[in-house]
Amino acid sequence: MGSPLIPPRPVGSTGLEISRIGFGGAPLGDLRRAPTDAGARELLEAAWDAGIRYFDTAPFYGAGLSERRIGDFLRDKPRDSYVLSTKVGRLLIPDRAFAMERHGDPRSLPFRPKFDFSYDGVMRSYENSLQRLGLESIDILFLHDIGAFSQRERHAETMAQALEGGGILALEELRAAGAVKAIGAGVNEWQIIDELMNHARFDIFLLANRYTLLDQQVIDTLLPRVEREGVAIVDGAPLNSGILATGPVPNAIYDYAQASPEMIEKTRRIEALCSKHGTTLIRAALNFPLGHSAITAIIPGFSNVAEFNDNLAGYRKPIPDALWAELREAGLLHPNAPGPVTPILA
Template sequence: MQASLKRTFGRSGLEVTAMGFGTAPLGNQFRAVPEEDARGVIQHAWDSGLRYFDTAPMYGHGLSEHRLGESLRAFPRDEYVLSTKVGRLLKPVPQGGLTSFFWVDMPPFEVVHDYSYDGCMRSFEDSLQRMGVSRIDILFIHDIDTFTHGTELQKVHFRTAMDGGYKALEKLRSEGVVKAIGVGCNEWQVCEAALRERDFDCFLLAGRYTLLEQDALDTFLPLCEERNVSVVLGGGFNSGILATGAVKGAHYNYSEASPEILARVARIEAVCATFEVSLAAAALQFVLAHPAIATNVPGTRSQKHLDQNVALIGRPIPAEFWAALKKEGLIRDDAPTPG
């Protein structure tokens, strides 16, 4: 597998590279990335053959979109695929009035959730202006899941998105302004519920199909195959532990990993050691073996990090390794594996 390999993106007519470039870190989330470094890593992604770029208004309160658009203007528009998201509007706040759980500088906006028809149309137009582009290829409804909103509010936002936001995206698709529409969230169950209600082309699933989690094989991924719907896989390291291994303080799903998760990862690492396979390489390559998953989009902060991921996707892994994981009960028997 090569990171720059072009793969068909469902029924949309688009092609994406096996590895995409996720720009959440370029929004200065969790720690600051200097402007020069942000431009440099986007250029490096292009030079490495990556042609799918994903962003969202949420990432740095518009900073990620702004930085990505500024850099993409140097490249031919028809040679890359661009996705962003709707569902969060950015409202200006007075200087010094911004409150956020992030601790680095971002533009002075606060986020307002709005999954209505008008809200999604406005979000789309705002993203076009922030990025300085005339079209977006893939548009996702962002985070209509329980992880983001809690059980009761999720029900409200989901219904608004299906009844209002979807109509906005479907109109944009019918007009040819976007080529594919979908939902991006942290729960495959929410993605499946959306697919059973509406005619979506794709989904961005964060962290719910990995070496540690394969419940999406039960119904969601088969339904995607049946309907020729593509999945963008984000969070393939489960927020860290499948890259760092079972070390003290390792993170799983944005929190410190439990003893049970640490123990399971340690067992996977033992099989990796037997076959001299990198845990991170196995994590990146595993998800790409599923026919519904078109691209893997790890968030990338630096050129060094990007080079590591590109190399890991291309590293040979023997078929016997995957067979051993199944024999040990560490991945499901029905999970597709590379090769």
Template sequence: MEPATTPVTPRCVLGCAALAGLYRPVAEEEAQAALEAAWELGVRRFDTAPHYGVGLSEERLGRFLRTKPRDSFTISTKVGRLLVDDPAAVDGTDEFYGTPRRSRRRDYTADGVLRSLEESLERLGLDRVDLALVHDPEDFMDQALDEAAPALSRLRAEGVLNGYGVGTNVTGTARRFVSETDVDTVMIAGRYSLLDRRAEEGLLDLCHDRDIRVLAAAVLNSGILVDPAPGARFNYAPAPDWLLAAARHMDGACAAHDLPLRAAALQFPVRHPAVDAVVLGAGSEATVRDSVAWLRAPVPDELWAELDALLPEQDRLP
């Protein structure tokens, strides 16, 4: 099945975790080929973090972007984890493989934020990033709200950053940042998808009311919305049978319209007015091309209505 595409650049950000050995080692050449494909297809927004491959993602992305005019793209990175050289670091820590010998140290202080951004710029080889996100602050909320957020707010006021926000898969964390700080961006992972709408009323609607843009990440819910076969995962864990059944019903509805499930899954989040873009987790040239093609494929309105009718009970989601 081949997508019927249009030349319009999709509303997407290329997330660069998978380019840094997430779940499997990724060669430099493979990572650069994926970035080249994204650029060829019109992608100009990129997201990375020190956490991804303990700096490998930033290094690889920087090597690519340094060949492009700086004003032709935007880039976001994250704060909250500082990296230290560590000869004893174990390959595969946090599911990243083939990475440098470094360890992560959590730090959400104001000084830690400034140091994190300085070190990110060194790895990227760039003079600035456009957006900084406080990364996974759940266990450090007081420090993140009292120190990290004000530090980033000051950098935005000084023109060092164009924007700042929070990146998390916990809707309660995102709501606190929206309510207690002056963030302009929220990246929410895995909580606004065809199967999981838990971010909608409590977070997305609030962001829309406050003119805070949302970036929807992990929209395939760990692969169940690519292939809901037995053994498929939902949010990093084996999916229960009832959820697999719901995903298979959605898959069948898409097939009746001659579309794969992932086409609807990739496009679904931007239907909400608060969602600015989908963050793609593609880690190879093939997956980049596939994702962008299906983002451009027409999806009939009647299919959206059918998929909404197949939504599983949200209070049962793991």
């Protein structure tokens, strides 16, 4: 699914097509970034009008708030006009005290997330998402935050739930029954994708923070394999959770934590070369991932219409090939990292 403005790409052999620029739904669950229902709807309308037809969400984003807002928006759209992905692996347990302690906002939905990658947990999460969305179907279902990066000391336990406890089997059954069209995982580390692919046939993965202007190690590791096996990659968190948007400011955030002095200095050098070639750091960061043939789509997270319009405008401006060449020569970009053909959008 897509539009002439944002051409779609196929998702393996599933028959699905997703617009190369998608909508990352995490900010819609954050009352600091998208505080009102009206503001969230205005943002979704701007994305739709711009031609975005791929929307990603998850129960974890605002304890169901993102799913509710996206479902409310998509409900009157023809079901074959968009692609929707959400995630399993966390159940939402009623707990207002937890929500207030965590968010300090009485508008926060009164739930506490609980990891559960078992067969029953996946099936229950899927059914609950349908109810929160108020939609008859979900196209893509991702295991959310499985792997050592997110699970840490729970890694062995949660992997056992997915493998021995039937979580992956549940995904496969939902796909076989036609309840979903594609299955995968939404994660922050390429290694868990490589491991999961040894256990089942997956269609698509959402990989956050791992193919960006600051990190391209997957060129030598994961991307060759997914291309060989026809698996799609959605590039999430292309701004490395902050630093590629803010630039090398004090206390900049990289991978959800304060950036190291070395990472701030690397970002400073990249930003200087972007400026030299007449572009901005954030524009280069949002365009860069789409240069690789393994990246099917990118899903930036937008907080408001002004931010959305500004970012979209960045896809309509050319970026000189000389920038990518000089970044490689300076050792700031992987020597085999292809630059995108810009402008991405006409």
